[in-house]
Amino acid sequence: MKKIILSILILAAVLVSILFKERYIFGTAEDGLIFYNISNYFHQAEFTWMEYPGLGSPSLSLIAAKPTYFLLSSLQQMGIPGFLLQAITLWFLLSSAGIAVYLLVLELFPKAEGKYVLLAVLFYWFNPISIVDVWNRFLLNYIFFFALLPVISFFFIKGLKTGKFFWAFILNIILIFYSYALSYVAFSILLWIWLFLITLFYVLFDKSLKSMISSFKYFLLTLILFIMVNCWWILPLANLNFLGGTNNTTQVFMKQNNLGTLQALSEKMGHLTDVFKLINASFLAPDSLGWVKYYYSVPLFAMQYVFVGIILYFVIKFRKDPTVLFLGSLFFTSFFLTKGNSPPFGEIYNFIFKNILILQVFRNPFEKFGFLLSLCAALFFAPSVYELSKRLQNKMHAFYYLLLFIVVSSLGLPLYTSLAFTNKFPPTNDYSIGYKVKVPSYYKDADNWLSNKGSNFRYIGFPLKDEGITYKWEKGYSGVELQVALFSTSGIIHKTSVPFFNQIIPEIESLLMSDNDFTSFANSLNVRYFILRNDIDYILRDMTSPGILEKRLTERAQKGEVKKVAIFGQVSIWENLKWRDNTFYAIKQTEDSLPLIGYEKINPTKYIVHLTNVNAPFLLFFSELYNKGWKASSENRDEINNHSRVNIYGNGWQINRKGDFDIVIEFAPQKWMDLGVKVSFGSYVLILGFLLYCLVFRRRSIV
């Protein structure tokens, strides 16, 4: 066993070393460039409100990533380079996924030979679902979930089989290392659907009523412990989405035509001929790269059918074995869910999807349930090959090595050649670049310069268009805007679908190009600087040419509205000369003079506003994005109730009191997070205490 585990660790290290041999950070798509500046991402997850991107928004489930960001940003601050941290993270995830698959196969099929089990590990790493949905998509929470799934399954099944509740405690302690996966709500739900299915099918093949009840108790205990140790993100998230319902974005998501999306995606990816091959049909397009076409070629297709055929043969042959029936039930259920609402029996998926609102996150079934199918197939693969090899008797070794060769040379090829880290969009379609990114040093200088100017303002980045961006660097980048990675200051740099904010963004560039007063508009957004970037592939992204924007800024500079204040490589910074700190300001309602306003920022979710010389009622404006979660209260904690949306995007409170006094502005869900942190911390201490007690006193009856 030790040899195989060591082999997995070495194989994962070799794979990661190949990927990072050039010492570049990898980044693309929705993830941006996390490992370039992890601290900035940590700040987003630190509180329930993040000040950027845009005009701010609730952090939502991103809070679940806080421990991972904290650990990684601490290591980065100690001087460990980003690429090395990314390599170590990927090595940890690959290794832990591999070891968990290995242990899980041995737990389910103890007679399986070690080298055959290694085949299951390689199959889990390299199968087409993993290659496309994990490695090619290259989203960190997807990779974390890819590792989390076998790890959690191993501990959960171990607990079910032994009937010892001890494993539920271990499972929940280990979960913190993978909490990043839970920053995507769909994965939290998927995890519990999976654990429920495991319990259900385990119980189905259980003989005694007593152990059936015990299995359900074990499931419930695991769920309760999960909620307790994860209170730090579950409580604020529940408050935002359900208890208070202050999350505007979630409300928009629920109103979207999710059923239409499900239908379209199921039609595209839910064909049984594709699902049986574990193939994501949408990945192959006429303009796909060469390696994708090879990956979807006839020989590879035939091989995939052979792999699944071997598994089906094994299931049929050993249909009287309870383990095969248990895993087979999970396999066929995963299969059924992965195809979405495609025939046959797609009506069942449709019914559940339509009637359970929270399951609308599964509008792309292949992408989510594919993880389950991939794991089930990998778990079946080793014993299936082993049994088939036994039937072939003296050709046993040859058959094993042939399959090993096929899995490594064909399925694994895109991973260890880095082809999986390329895409059809420039510059990632260049095999020598792919997802490798090298950020020019002038961005660090520009960020430092902006940070030194304070934190009471925003900037606008030009050219400004949709969230997707392409940077023309030595090792360029294609994916979502890199605002969080590149700048520590809050700013407006791309369009989003966030309500209210989305009404303002389309106006910005057109106002700049017009003859209208632009600086007053910028002031209303508390914008002090304009950043002009000349290293963007604006033609590809159909954006305004930086040259045209620079000409317009120069014209406004001649009128005394703006001034070019700094140049860093391809980035120039222009100052709004009429800027004043508009984080808070008073809006006049009578002829009386306005009060003086000062404020202290405690953190992104709490401000204390000092008001002096208040002679008449006025409207207090706060420039973070409007959200019902923002609450104003006086020193004696009396809430000021008349909260409204002002100036399209901001928060306003009608203040009727006179004199000198303070007002506290807070984002209410933060209190839930503070409470959740205490509950989670207490739960961890209790669980660790219990585990220590078990280990010190060697309570075998418990362990």
Added chain:
Amino acid sequence: MIYWVLFLGLFFINIKYRKNGIYFLKPGFYLFCTASFISIVNLVSIAELFMRVSFILLIFGFILAVKEYRRST
């Protein structure tokens, strides 16, 4: 709808003739092999049809196999 009819048909066949799971699993497997071959030679829509029927047979056979196991214990 046709797949539900097929499933119900299998259900009634099973009630009448009391067949074991293997009677459905084996044809399901052979149909899977046939569908795979048809898919490889690029007759995708026919392959898909075969695959769906194969899936129904496999699911039905598997459910019967589970029932047999539960009855035997």
